[in-house]
Amino acid sequence: MNILVTGGGGFIGSHLVDLLLKQGHSVRVLDNFSTGHRSNIPLSNSALQVVEGDIRDQMTVEQTVSGVDAIVHLAAVASVQASVDDPFGTHEVNLIGTVNLLEAAKKHSVGRFVFASSAAVYGDVKQLPVCEDIPLQPLTPYAADKLSSEFYIDFYRRQYGLESVIFRFFNIFGPRQDPSSPYSGVIGIFMERAIADLPITVFGDGDQSRDFVYVADLAILLCRSVESDQPLIKPMNVGNGKGTNLNQLLDYLHEFTGRPLDVSHFEPRLGDIRHSLADNRRLIEMMNYQCIYPVVDGLRLTYEWCLDRSRMNSDAVCGRIS
Numbered sequence: 001m002n003i004l005v006t007g008g009g010g011f012i013g014s015h016l017v018d019l020l021l022k023q024g025h026s027v028r029v030l031d032n033f034s035t036g037h038r039s040n041i042p043l044s045n046s047a048l049q050v051v052e053g054d055i056r057d058q059m060t061v062e063q064t065v066s067g068v069d070a071i072v073h074l075a076a077v078a079s080v081q082a083s084v085d086d087p088f089g090t091h092e093v094n095l096i097g098t099v100n101l102l103e104a105a106k107k108h109s110v111g112r113f114v115f116a117s118s119a120a121v122y123g124d125v126k127q128l129p130v131c132e133d134i135p136l137q138p139l140t141p142y143a144a145d146k147l148s149s150e151f152y153i154d155f156y157r158r159q160y161g162l163e164s165v166i167f168r169f170f171n172i173f174g175p176r177q178d179p180s181s182p183y184s185g186v187i188g189i190f191m192e193r194a195i196a197d198l199p200i201t202v203f204g205d206g207d208q209s210r211d212f213v214y215v216a217d218l219a220i221l222l223c224r225s226v227e228s229d230q231p232l233i234k235p236m237n238v239g240n241g242k243g244t245n246l247n248q249l250l251d252y253l254h255e256f257t258g259r260p261l262d263v264s265h266f267e268p269r270l271g272d273i274r275h276s277l278a279d280n281r282r283l284i285e286m287m288n289y290q291c292i293y294p295v296v297d298g299l300r301l302t303y304e305w306c307l308d309r310s311r312m313n314s315d316a317v318c319g320r321i322s
């Protein structure tokens, strides 16, 4: 298949590109490299075509979509804080960019459109695990744009028969993640500091937990969703269905480094969500998929990657290749 990956130079996108190429697909990446990096993707692979361009630009999108069988739309301003600071600028990327791609997909009769939505559409839910059908409460411009994108995708499916798949990612982690990521950046920060033998700060008692998914699992899932010809109409949570708290993360890190960590606890930060956990039954039912990588295995692989990076360049910032 000929597959377009928007945001293919980013953290999740680059892992997907690697896997699609390995599976024998031709891949086209559309990325403006605002947070992604060319060095994340195998530029010399002849089955890979890279278009440096912006999803806000209708003409670029139209030309790039021409001739592809499927689109995996990952490009976004993936920072919730950026959307709070600049709602208009992020809206142009996170919603108008999506509509540009949908219009081009319609025009070029693209077979399948896979979208990276987010658990942020649920807001601060107290009843866990979070299932897809609860009332949605997007609390930030980022979440509002993700949800609006879902509604537009649904419209293009009903109106024009565009086959679509919507995934609501929980906390994805792994190599190449920017430590400033609001999702799992904390993992990169802890690892970076543990490797450099620096003190680690935890806000609150460390009992706050997230549903972490290793990025290789997500890449497999995205790849399968593109290859599948099954209708996948309803949005699906992407989570492990298991929570891991910060104290557990630190215990694992202690085990990996083989030395005690210097951890200090500070007052909890205002507005921090305490627990987040996905109900992943729909994912298992519809995709017949359960995460292959236990969190601890993903953490070990991420730790080894961070270690390699810091060995290669003591100035390198863990989670980012530049």
Ligand SMILES: NC(=O)c1ccc[n+]([C@@H]2O[C@H](COP(=O)([O-])OP(=O)(O)OC[C@H]3O[C@@H](n4cnc5c(N)ncnc54)[C@H](O)[C@@H]3O)[C@@H](O)[C@H]2O)c1
Pocket: 006, 007, 008, 009, 010, 011, 012, 013, 030, 031, 032, 033, 034, 035, 036, 037, 053, 054, 055, 056, 073, 074, 075, 076, 077, 078, 093, 097, 116, 117, 118, 119, 168, 169, 170, 171, 172, 173, 181, 183, 184
């Ligand atoms: N990482 C997570 O845990 C998580 C959780 C929920 C949802 N998501 C979503 O998954 C997707 C990928 O996230 P990520 O963590 O890999 O982030 P990332 O920042 O590493 O990747 C985003 C990519 O999009 C590109 N991009 C940004 N604006 C663009 C534009 N205007 N035109 C073209 N390209 C543009 C960036 O350069 C980057 O390569 C995003 O849509 C994000 O909202 C991620």
